[in-house]
Amino acid sequence: MLELKNVTKAYPVRRRRKGWFHAGQGEQQAIKKVSLELRQGECLGLVGESGSGKSTLAQCILGLESLTSGEIWLDHQPIHNRRMRDIHLYRRIQLVAQDSASSLHPHMTIQDILMEPIRNYFPERKVRALDICLCLLESVGLEADSLGKYPTQLSGGQKQRVCIARALAVEPEIILFDESVANLDVTTQSSVLDMLKRMQLERQLSYLFITHDLQSTRTFCDRVAVMVQGEIVEIFKEWDEDCLQHEYTRMLFQTLVHPADRLPLHG
Numbered sequence: 405m406l407e408l409k410n411v412t413k414a415y416p417v418r419r420r421r422k423g424w425f426h427a428g429q430g431e432q433q434a435i436k437k438v439s440l441e442l443r444q445g446e447c448l449g450l451v452g453e454s455g456s457g458k459s460t461l462a463q464c465i466l467g468l469e470s471l472t473s474g475e476i477w478l479d480h481q482p483i484h485n486r487r488m489r490d491i492h493l494y495r496r497i498q499l500v501a502q503d504s505a506s507s508l509h510p511h512m513t514i515q516d517i518l519m520e521p522i523r524n525y526f527p528e529r530k531v532r533a534l535d536i537c538l539c540l541l542e543s544v545g546l547e548a549d550s551l552g553k554y555p556t557q558l559s560g561g562q563k564q565r566v567c568i569a570r571a572l573a574v575e576p577e578i579i580l581f582d583e584s585v586a587n588l589d590v591t592t593q594s595s596v597l598d599m600l601k602r603m604q605l606e607r608q609l610s611y612l613f614i615t616h617d618l619q620s621t622r623t624f625c626d627r628v629a630v631m632v633q634g635e636i637v638e639i640f641k642e643w644d645e646d647c648l649q650h651e652y653t654r655m656l657f658q659t660l661v662h663p664a665d666r667l668p669l670h671g
């Protein structure tokens with residue numbers, strides 16, 4: 405469904421060299437020749453240490469960052485060359501970013517925030533838009549009275565749930581979750597993940613689930629890709645330590661609560 409072929413992203417960096425009068429111009433490769441496939445109805449985990457390039461990858465998929473080289477295809481259509489207009493791409497792919505709560509307009513109520521994508525993408529649903537907003541809120545575990553509130557009146561975790569609800573309102577085929585549940589308390593995290601899993605199975609949605617926390621991918625993801633310094637070093641499906649290829653993945657396994665349990669993933 406979504407295919408990344410040899411995607412590379414380099415950022416320019418200014419380097420000062422000792423004894424030189426001029427700063428040199430170098431580059432930092434945030435992503436190095438990443439090839440990855442997200443299948444329809446699949447939840448693909450993407451784990452890696454801080455700075456390994458996970459968020460950059462999500463930004464590249466949505467065209468928020470240009471590629472240095474490589475290609476990204478959505479259903480056999482290239483999307484890296486910006487032929488698909490943003491509104492059409494966002495209708496199909498939504499991102500719930502790490503700091504997406506900061507994208508909530510402070511002067512809009514939660515109702516206005518959730519109504520906006522419904523009005524833009526489904527004008528025919530205008531009459532029942534309020535009911536849809538209430539369902540969305542319920543699905544992310546927020547009370548109905550949140551509708552009249554402003555983002556500043558909500559906690560960080562509640563704002564993050566509004567962002568998830570806003571992405572769901574678009575009914576995209578693919579959602580990129582970038583540390584989207586990391587700020588939630590354990591109980592809310594588990595109920596939001598349960599809801600997302602149900603929705604994924606019902607609607608055959610595809611998720612790219614970016615996280616530091618390998619444990620959270622264990623029951624949620626069908627496959628897990630591991631990123632180290634801009635490269636995908638391993639993609640695994642079975643939680644069998646003996647089958648792991650890369651030292652970093654083996655190290656991540658040591659962080660699991662019950663590394664001795666060897667459970668198969670979903671699917």
Ligand SMILES: Nc1ncnc2c1ncn2[C@@H]1O[C@H](COP(=O)(O)OP(=O)(O)OP(=O)(O)O)[C@@H](O)[C@H]1O
Binds near residue numbers: 453459460461502
């Ligand atoms: N706009 C930018 N300009 C220059 N360098 C950048 C930019 N954005 C990211 N980088 C660099 O690219 C590398 C990958 O960053 P990225 O945010 O993708 O990592 P990450 O794996 O998502 O990290 P984290 O888990 O901490 O969010 C980092 O070294 C970062 O400093």
